[in-house]
Amino acid sequence: MPHFDLSLDELRAYKPALTAPDDFDVFWEKTLAEAGEYALDARFEPVDLPYTAVDVFDVTFAGFGGHPVKGWLVLPAGTRGPIPAVVQYIGYNGGRGLPHTHLQWAAAGFAHFVMDTRGQGSGGSVGDTPDPVGSAPAVAGFMTQGIQDPHDYFYRRVYTDAVRAVEAARSHPLVDASRVAVVGGSQGGGISIAVAGLVPDLRAVAPDVPFLCHFGRAATLTERHPYREIALYLKTHIGQDERVFRTLSYFDGMNFAARATAPGLFSVALEDQTCPPSTVFAAYNHWAGPERSMEVYAFNDHEGGGSFQQAVQLQWVPRHLRG
Template sequence: MPHFDLPLAELRAYKPALTALDDFDAFWEKTLAEARQHDLDARFSPVDVPLTAVDVFDVTYAGFGGHPVRGWLVLPAGTTEPLPAVVEYIGYGNGRGLPHTHLRWAAAGFAHFVMDTRGQGGDGAAGHTPDPVGSGPASPGFLTRGIQDPHDHYYRRVHTDAVRAVEAARSHPLVDAGRVAVVGASQGGGIAIAVAALVPDLRAAAPDVPFLCHFGRAATLTDRHPYREIALYLKSHIGQDERVFRTLSYFDAMNFAARATAPVLFSAALEDLTCPPSTVFAAHNHWAGTERSMEVYTFNDHEGGGPYQQAVQLRWLPGHLRG
């Protein structure tokens, strides 16, 4: 696929108007306050795995609505003192999978908390967290579930779960609550951006080729899923455009980025049809914090830099977590 989006020089300057409405902050303050009325009830059960270099815990905690959310906590074996932590969010369609697929951050000496994404995990790594909330008509997938009202939208629940995941990680005695970063690729990157805005005292964030950014442009620029779900929904719900994009504005990572101040490391791929580079740069360029950087992969699609970007993160993140 040749380059299809703006030239790189224009991407670096691309800063479209934000879409957040006046009640954006109040919406999220109320949402999180309601979630915190439920006891976090974070439970960490040791898991017997054939791995000698790490200790693994099966995690359950209360997310949106008090619903149980699953996760993994992976620690370097024999950890006795609190460690800085990396909280990771997963890509679209996937769940937390199996513990042995989450070794990189523990191998680097960090506590690693992996959040299972509610209702996902049937299209890749297995998930173990149901989404007990129903929704109205939607396109196949998750992006248009509850699309008629932000209070009903699927990502209201997911982003709340994600904030509570940080709180659950911080509750463990072997996690240094003052040194926590969030990471994720694609959907996980979009969630990480939201959490960086909603949890103001994080040490760092590292979203790779993030999804959930600049919905208005994404829905008209690419015909690849998941953004295509928006167009398919509107194709059969004529005249609902304004209402749909109003709902999505409450979950747009571009709007969250304008409220996030932690140091951040983004990545974008210039042939990425799943998360077009202009949508990623829109979030990056609106980031409220002064320390922000972008790794650009010129001839890559949605795999982005893959292991190369992971190597960049492994060099970048320790400086923010170990200081």
């Protein structure tokens, strides 16, 4: 697919108005305070696997509403003292998968905490975390579950789980709680941006081709799912546009990026119709952290830079975690 969005020069300057409602910060302060009323209860059960280079733990912790959320913790074998950690969030409808797919960061000498995404895990990688909360009528998928009210919206639960995942990782005695980075691709990238705006003391944030940014433009620019779910909902629920986009404004990566306090490493693919380049740059250009950089993949679609971007991360993330 050839380039379909703004030119690269236009993208580098693209900085649309933020959409955060006046009570954005209060909404999230209350949401996280409510989650904090439940004991984190992070449990790390050793997993017996034929690995000699890593130790793997099956993790359970209390997320939004005290609901149990699963994850993996992968440590370099024989770790004796606290080491920096990388917390990873998963792409749309993927789950935590199997432990052998998460060896990169432990091989680099870091603790690697992988959060399962509630209700997902049937597309690409298996998940193990149910979402016990129902919703009003919604389009198939996750983008419109609870979209009538920000308190009910699916990603309110997911973003809260993601903050609690950082807390769970930090609670392990072999993790250096002062040196934590968050990473993710697509949906995982969008979640990492949200966490960057909600957790003030991260060392680094690395969102790849991030989803969940600049909803107003994404829903009218691309025909691809998952953003297309929003348009399909509004096609049936005629007249609900203002209500829907007000809900989404509480979850827009742009608004979290403007509250970020850590360095950020982004990537974008200029032929990406799943997460259009202008939506990625909308968050990037609002990034408030002390440092930001963008890797551009000019002829790639939503796969982004793949292993090339992993190589960039393996140089960039350790510089911030070990510094």
